[in-house]
Amino acid sequence: xxxxxxxxxxxxxxxxxxxxxxxxxxxxxxxxxxxxxxxxxxxxxxxxxxxxxxxxxxxxxxxxxxxxxxxxxxxxxxxxxxxxxxxxxxxxxxxxxxxxxxxxxxxxxxxxxxxxxxxxxxxxxxxxxxxxxxxxxxxxxxxxxxxxxxxxxxxxxxxxxxxxxxxxxxxxxxxxxxxxxxxxxxxxxxxxxxxxxxxxxxxxxxxxxxxxxxxxxxxxxxxxxxxxxxxxxx
Amino acid sequence: xxxxxxxxxxxxxxxxxxxxxxxxxxxxxxxxxxxxxxxxxxxxxxxxxxxxxxxxxxxxxxxxxxxxxxxxxxxxxxxxxxxxxxxxxxxxxxxxxxxxxxxxxxxxxxxxxxxxxxxxxxxxxxxxxxxxxxxxxxxxxxxxxxxxxxxxxxxxxxxxxxxxxxxxxxxxxxxxxxxxxxxxxxxxxxxxxxxxxxxxxxxxxxxxxxxxxxxxxxxxxxx
Numbered sequence: 001x002x003x004x005x006x007x008x009x010x011x012x013x014x015x016x017x018x019x020x021x022x023x024x025x026x027x028x029x030x031x032x033x034x035x036x037x038x039x040x041x042x043x044x045x046x047x048x049x050x051x052x053x054x055x056x057x058x059x060x061x062x063x064x065x066x067x068x069x070x071x072x073x074x075x076x077x078x079x080x081x082x083x084x085x086x087x088x089x090x091x092x093x094x095x096x097x098x099x100x101x102x103x104x105x106x107x108x109x110x111x112x113x114x115x116x117x118x119x120x121x122x123x124x125x126x127x128x129x130x131x132x133x134x135x136x137x138x139x140x141x142x143x144x145x146x147x148x149x150x151x152x153x154x155x156x157x158x159x160x161x162x163x164x165x166x167x168x169x170x171x172x173x174x175x176x177x178x179x180x181x182x183x184x185x186x187x188x189x190x191x192x193x194x195x196x197x198x199x200x201x202x203x204x205x206x207x208x209x210x211x212x213x214x215x216x217x218x219x220x221x222x223x224x225x226x227x228x229x230x231x232x233x234x
Numbered sequence: 235x236x237x238x239x240x241x242x243x244x245x246x247x248x249x250x251x252x253x254x255x256x257x258x259x260x261x262x263x264x265x266x267x268x269x270x271x272x273x274x275x276x277x278x279x280x281x282x283x284x285x286x287x288x289x290x291x292x293x294x295x296x297x298x299x300x301x302x303x304x305x306x307x308x309x310x311x312x313x314x315x316x317x318x319x320x321x322x323x324x325x326x327x328x329x330x331x332x333x334x335x336x337x338x339x340x341x342x343x344x345x346x347x348x349x350x351x352x353x354x355x356x357x358x359x360x361x362x363x364x365x366x367x368x369x370x371x372x373x374x375x376x377x378x379x380x381x382x383x384x385x386x387x388x389x390x391x392x393x394x395x396x397x398x399x400x401x402x403x404x405x406x407x408x409x410x411x412x413x414x415x416x417x418x419x420x421x422x423x424x425x426x427x428x429x430x431x432x433x434x435x436x437x438x439x440x441x442x443x444x445x446x447x448x449x450x451x452x453x454x455x456x457x
Contacts, residue, residue, distance in 0.1 A: 071439035072432050073397035076411060079428045087425050164302075171304035175403060182306050186404070195314045203303055203311075210302055 007194040008201070018188055018198075025184035026205050032101055032180060033170040033209070037163055039106025044113025045152075049143065051114065052121045062114060069111035075172050078104040082176045101173045109166050113159065120155035121147055153224055160217035164210045171206075181205055243421045244430060252420070256413025259327060263409065264396045267334035271395075272388065274335065275342030280372065282343070283350055293343070300340035306404050308337050313405045326407035330399075338395055345387050349380030386450040393442050397435065410434070 008019040051062035069077070081104040086092045124147060132142030174183035185202040189195040281293035300308065312333040317323045353376045361371035381388075400411040408416075411431055418427030 067440060068436070071397075071436045071443065073400040073411070073435055075400045075403060076428070076432050076435055080432055084425050084428050168302075168304040171306040172401070174306065182304065182310070182404075185307065185310060189310075189314070199307065199311055199314065203307055206304060206307065207302055 003197065004194055005197055007192050007197055010192065012188075012191070018192065021179075021188070022181070022184055022198075022201060022205075025179055025181045026209075028098075028173075028178055028180040029167070029170050029182075029205075030209060032098065032105065032173055032178065033167045035102040036105035036109065036170065037166050039102060040109035040113050040162070040166065041159075043107065044110035045117050047110060047114035048117025048121065049148075051118045053139070062118075066111045066114050069107050070115075074105070074108045074169055075175060077108055078172055078175060080104075097176050097178060101170075101176060101178055105166065105169060105173075109162060109169070112162055112165075116155045116158040116162065117151065119158075120151040123154055124150055150226070153226060156217065156221045156224070160214060160221070163213045163217060167206065167209045167213060239426055239429075240423065241426050241430070243423055244417070244426070248417055248421070252417035253410070253413040256408050256410040259408055260396065260399045260410040263327075263331055263334055263399045263402070264392065266331050267338045267395055267399075268392045270335035271338030271342045272346070274339035275344075276346045276377070278339060278343035279346035279350055282347055297340045297343055300337055301344075305337060305398055306401055309333050309401060309404050312336070326402065326405040329405065330402040330407045330409075334395070334399070338391070341391055342388065345384050345391060346380060348387075349384035350376055352383050353379045382453060385453060386446050389446045389449070390443070393439050393446070396442075397439060400435075 008022070009017050012018055012021055047062045047065045049062075050058040051066070053059065072080075078101065081100040082097060085100075086095065128146055128150075129142055132146040133139070137145065170180060171182040173180050174186060177183070179187075181202045185198055188198045192198065278293045278297060281289040282297070284290065303311075309330065313324075313326065313329045316329055316332065357375050357379075358371050361375045366374070399409055402409050403411060406412075414427045414431035414434075415424070418424040421427075
């Protein structure tokens, strides 16, 4: 077998090289993953917080949300967003598939994040909530000023691995014709028959993306660490 | 809201001729990958904890590499590489079974590593003290406890594995999801079949995770 890396300089037939196509596919992968991460972090934190409140309806809502989005495979959820929801709600017919994928991936991941956030809040001693309430803060204020600043710092490491997972999971977007890296890999492999070179490059880009997220999260973790706590250093 | 759904076509005949075949393959794939993955994963975990550099390095490389590549890409890689290596084409189903076993081993090995590390060192020393060899110590003292401690986590990983089997879509293997999809295309009722597929996956995965939760309470060792 011989290498043929020049395949990336070939024209795709659409006036651009495979290299250009791959870079734009990388852009799609990153945009899907990052937008979904924003959705997942906001919805997941909200659901995680609801699950720790004293209100049983909030707890039930948070629990139901988590179980629903955790127990259906991501690909099936994606098909629900792509095929089922637009045909049931006709207003959503014109929504671009990019948005649907972002919500599918974001809600799927939100269930995992809700679990981490809940666990993070529960590791704090109950006394902290009571102390907050005792000095006259309302429950939302207690969450805002006492509980969450600590809980979010505690969950940074598991959230980091979820953020790396979201890059990997964004690969399912190939199934609804988003031209992200995996879709590029499948199509370029078919067109050029240089699968190994194409797959190696794509796999490399996934590595780089996940590694970059990892470094960024580590940087954030160091910036926000609380002195005096385990792993808090200084 | 447009709720013009008709599930009438999904009778027993349709299910047994389209869906059952896919369901059987999904379960088969899950079970083979679970058993093979745990066996290979345990071996990898033992290699990583052996303290010998020539065993630790390849095992760590194997686990870290597979854990940082999307499963869909791994499925595509194997589907491309296996025929090149054995010199003849291989069916999507068989390729999927090999891929999942190899891939899941990386995840199971991390669980087994944590399990082995959860057994206290004193027990290994006690084993050596009564004259056991290293393999005997592992087989008779450490691994049984590691399995027991990690059983809920291993089973939870298996539920995730079952969900992930739907990704064989990428190479066109005929699994549960594909079965529903084909039925939906045949009767021009894709919306209903995707909905039913989601419900079926949910019932299976939620049911299993409830069982795991009960098991977890039952086998927890009071310390």
